[in-house]
Amino acid sequence: MYSKKLARLAFGPLVESAFKCPLTRNVSSRVTAVRSLCSWTVCLHHRQKNQLSNGLTRLNVRPVSQTTLDPAEARKFQAKASKWWDLQGEFAVLHSMNDLRVPFIRDNLLNVHGVRQLGKPRAGLRILDVGCGGGVLSEPLGRLGADVLGIDPVEDSVRTAELHSSYDPDLRERVGYQACTLEELAEEEVEGFHAVVASEVVEHLADLDTFASCCQQVLKPGGSLFITTLNKTNLSYVFGIVAAEQLLRIVPSGTHDWGKFISPEDLERLLESFGFYVEAIRGMIYNPLTGAWSWQQSTAINYALHAIKRKEEPQPDRVWAESENLDEPGRARSYS
């Protein structure tokens, strides 16, 4: 097991069906940095160091690194950079997911920030789309009136996104793209955004702690964080990987690594420890026959999460208390 961990630390290779069972990872007291081909900037949060030195056990397969970028994942998406806007192609599932995630983001932002302007429900809001890919989600958000910045470490994807939105004068003004990682951006744009969207991204990241703390940095207090990802259950393995990738081939084979999925409880715990409170979690399901997504009670396969950055900074010793109060009555969500 140790050798496997070392291999992952060194190369971050594609993990396939070999790693089906959740691995409990004991965090070592030393943080080993992974040098990758792309530049990495350390985004250390002193709270993070404290937690690690407390020996807090977390269910996380990822190696401890200080960058969110996983080079193998980047290579995967590089190869497909031109296919983003082919509506019948490999990313069709993401296009149809817009029917759920755009209203989810729009309505939750409406609740939190109110209506600015009719016809442009999200006017005046700055949104960061992390892992924007070809801009599939950035464009509708831009059309709704928000100022969107889409970032992705894969430069070809960013170029595809820029080209696609360059034809439409509405989008050109409102949607911008940058090829960089979240850590790089977090240094410049402290508290710069009203909302951060990370849709179908956390299952491709190298390190979630860095991700969460960078999100916390770039968000204004009271800002929203939207995440959609897959749950880490047997059901998500069967449907999300075996059925989707191998049997039905609606998602290209090798896109997802079950080991990197994270359950809503773990994600919630992680976010709470970085100063967010999770406001909503909803389950989603894809129907391959109709090609449409719909909401569902159970979060067993896919889910969407909305968290809000707390306005005041919680103290480190409050973290323990919060994580113990996860299952408060009054939070009507079902985990399965």
Added chain:
Amino acid sequence: VKIIDFSFMPKIIRILSKDHRDEESSTSENQLFDIIISGGGMVGTAMACSLGLDPNLAGKKILLLEAGHKKEMDRVPETYSTRVSSISPGSATLLSLGAWDHIANMRCKPYNKMQVWDACSDALITFDKDNLQDEMAYIVENDVIVAALTKQLQTLSDHVKVQYRTKVVKYTWPRPYHVSESIPWVQVTLANGKTLQTKLLIGADGPNSMVRREAGIPTVKWNYDQSAVVAVLHLSESTENNVAWQRFLPTGPIAMLPLSDTESSLVWSTSHQHAEELLQLDEESFVDAINSAFWSNENHSEMVETAGSLFRTALSVLMPDSGSARQLPPSVAGIGPKSRVMFPLGMGHATEYIRHRVAIIGDAAHRVHPLAGQGANLGFGDVAYLTKVLSQAAFNGKDLGKSMQHLLEFETERQRHNLPMMAAIDLMKRLYSTNAAPMVLLRTFGLQATNALPPLKEQIMAYASK
């Protein structure tokens, strides 16, 4: 026509985007609109109004192109115009977003009852709301509708623009998939050489739609061997004119629709030859022809009359309350000056209402026989639903022309509504076009039976009122 070199397009777009986006700038060859509506008739103008009033589409740039000149009506002219439409309550609701007030201020005539009867027998059917107080529908002149909508449009001029006297010579369709260095929008080339671009093109350009033709949408169509003669009739005496009359002659239906207490509108569908003869007649003979068409019983045959009355007796035994007395329409004394016009009739249905970045509505998508007075209403129904669908798409941040999912929803829903209606109208037309005894008997019984069943009549009225 200027030939535009597409390979420089992205550069030009980038340069132009540096200037402040000026909608009036005629120097920019690449004016990009969100929606262009081609055709400013009743349905096209209603579409422009409807889109302009929708809150979710408040930021979109909409353009209406009309080949004719602007139809304004400061004062309603003394004489009635010959082209009228029957507006159902459903369409009135659509128009009630502002335009209906203008219509009511100009003129319209509500009617409470409709009597439809056969020339070959005594069968008849009457439609009315339970208490004759409520209106069934309204007769409005087409010019009044267009003028009212135009007036409404003027209040929306900040984001809905109209270009009159603008003829389109060419449409260029984009590729459905993303090809770099090519324009992804629909390009509309005008007669004056300018080219406009749009994300969604709505074709409302009538039964011979250029949009439909150029998009290559296959159409099922045939010509009825009939033309309609329309005229404005002066009644011999003033009466509470709130009934619409229609009689099925073997040559075609003749209808008298109320316009006021002293005037009615005539729509007489008949063979081409007869229609031409009617136009040639002098006024007195024409009036006689109309009166005799409504009143005379020369097409009755003994057998049919007997059979019909037997059936009616049987029905009255089963359902004593059913059956209505046959009333006669008011007699005609004269016709409005220079008001006789004829136009050919046909049926047409486009097999698809949508393509990538294109939608067609109104007569461009479906053309019907006027015997049921539904042509305009089907068009207004298209307008209402397409607006709803586009509003939803905009609220979800979608590209209006590219989201096939929403356009397909519009097509499915409207085809589901329009096709049965069109089939029924065509069936009626064919059923009533013959003198042959079996068909006459069949339709006599059918009509009498339908008349005897109020629930069935209510269903029919409800469907037609949508």
